[in-house]
Amino acid sequence: MEKQELKGKEIKLMKGNEALAEAAIRAGLDAYFGYPITPQSEVMEYLTENIPLRRGLVLQAESEVASINMVYGAAGAGARVMTSSSSPGMSLMQEGISYIASAQLPCLLVNVMRGGPGLGTIQPSQGDYFQAVKGGGHGDYKLFTLAPSTVQEMVDFVFEGFKMAEKYRVPAMLLADGALGQMMEKVELPAEGQFPHVIPDWATTGKKEGRKQNVITSLFIQPEKMEQINLDLQAKYKAMEIEVKSESINTEDADLILVAFGLVARICMKAAELAREKGIKVGVIRPITLFPFPTEVLNTTADRVKKFLVVEMNAGQMVEDVRLSINGKADVQFYGRMGGMIPNPEEILTKLESMMK
């Protein structure tokens, strides 16, 4: 009975981390590799409890270094595969991610960010924006980066992440934060088994009679070849621009635009509501894909609106991309909290008021 129910579409109240794990199972996850770290350990805990009753493989590795290389192996062998971690663990994975990007393997990476640098704190943060969108390891590569702001998006972006990863043969990153992982909201879960996965023909599945040998590698020793690989990657990242997504709220009549991603965007929406109650016309632009970045919408909005405030849970990272997008057309200011502190709507409002003076 319960099983039957799980197969259909369902509305539930779930924690972000658990919703993400459930979504992964429903998205036909073949394998998960991970290592415990707060505040996302519930992902693997949920999977170790549920996968044995359903389908897929879950393996607790001895470290994040091992996890990411397991992801490399499984992706290279054609599986739909993911890992998840939080900031310090994600740092350890960077070498492996660079290899995955170079070998052009699809996979889903999840970073439920916590405050850093170093061991830092387990409270929420957005301090890994640069690491995620600029390519955190060595070399020129990018991750298709999605920033959920609700528990529902923790579900939806698992599907979206796999879709983009497989369409472009790139690693996709779901960049969340500790609060999103721990909070509960209403989610609509899609039915299981609706998102089929075809084993790609480039995967190492055993060289069948008549087909060429398949090799997964990131080693291209001749510079000519390595440059060509880089050109191919860049062309791919360029092509990915059509997938850009953002949300604009009440921007049409706004005198000031708040720009924020993830949970902070929702805090900004509240701040904008409060501002409008006081007669200040504030709109919000929320980048949903962080790479590709919604440059276009920011740039065109800046033709009309001359004041922007970027709010982040870090010392100012996405603000650099906003400034590049707006390219001097408007005044772009920054407000940030760090180290696990979450900005509240009132403090953002105070900053907005000071900008409108």
Next chain:
Amino acid sequence: MKTEEIIIAGFGGQGVLSMGQMLAYSALIDNKETSWMPSYGPEMRGGTANCVVIVSDSRISSPLVSKYDTAIILNQPSMEKFEKAVKPGGSLFYEESTIIQPPMRTDINIYRISALREAERLNKKQVANMVMLGAFLEVKPIVQFESILAALKKVLPERHHHLIPINEQALLKGKEIISEYLKEPV
């Protein structure tokens, strides 16, 4: 009701987080929008714990707010932190046995609840949080009472389902004592 923003705060182990989950589950059953945001981490071990619950008829923007329509306060440190965070005209419910310094504000509605005493009368200290929740719901029926009963099944792990009747009793007790309290001349 349009939107109700609630903070529930006390020590870890007082059932703060599960009270909030009950509200969130009931809101889900009533087909409302809801969010439940816990404090998490080592501070929960013996230290303070709190959660913010929002129940609304429309899409919830920020799941975190700094001013609340209702504060449900179960210990003194939380009183110090959150009394000032209640919106003017809002409500503050508090457990009388753990509060040394009662709230002083005059621009909010204050309800002193003896939840622990009532729970002890039911021979189950652990249901004090349900007495408190019952009292809150009598004053602010933001979710249907039947939904709260249904939510109990979701929040209590299956091995504790035999405790559902006592929890129900506690909820009803909460409703009852607040009705009497409201009759008292102020």
Next chain:
Amino acid sequence: MEQFLINPDCMVYDNHPVTLTGEPFHYCPGCGHGVIHKVLMEVVRDLGIQEEVIGVAPVGCSVFAYHYMNVDMQEAAHGRASAVATAIKRVRPQNYVFSYQGDGDLAAIGTAETIHTVNRGENILMVFVNNAIYGMTGGQMAPTSLIGMKTATSPYGRDAASMGNPIKITELLAQLPGAYYVARHAVHTPNAVRKLTKAFKNAFEYQKLNRGTCFIEVVSNCPSGWKMSPVQSIDWIEKNMLPMFPLGDIKVPDPKTGDPVMVKNN
């Protein structure tokens, strides 16, 4: 006249060695970490080496060891304590250096550093607190979790076929020529605590000889992660942990030659 409430023979530690800061432990009731901290620091006091000791504690429940141990300390990334300790000892050979690591830290994520530190025979003391679980992160499976043990990431019990067997890294390390003194102790009884005290003393004394790594495993408990009362957890150590992780010396210096030799029956 002063009356002992406790039989003096059962006193395994006194109240305030100067080598502890006096800050109350944040550990859960009944947790072994507190006892191990105290024993280690009493030995440092008794040997009079407080000014020469440098400790390294990586992440794990004991990451805040520097709040309690009143000696110079460095915090280390998860798994890397022995690399950090190696470097401290190399640049300050005149100091006593120890690392204090959990099972997840030493035998999972830090396995490479652990093996190579011992293989190089670094002249440090490695204290390995084996509580068969990841305490700090909320009770996930550790490399030393027992077969059948239910944890947050082995909810149906640890299964050897898919999750491997509990690793006896101490026995493994004893095989390396760089290991000078290797033993396994516990803190679940006053007698066990006394033996551990002696072992820590030996280890610091051997460090002066520059003969190689001293490695002491301490079988400990995690009432919270094991979901038991402190008393039940002590019982569980006896019944389940010790058959898998037997106590005693594994490799010791020969009294005549001073060369390390494996202890028979181990």
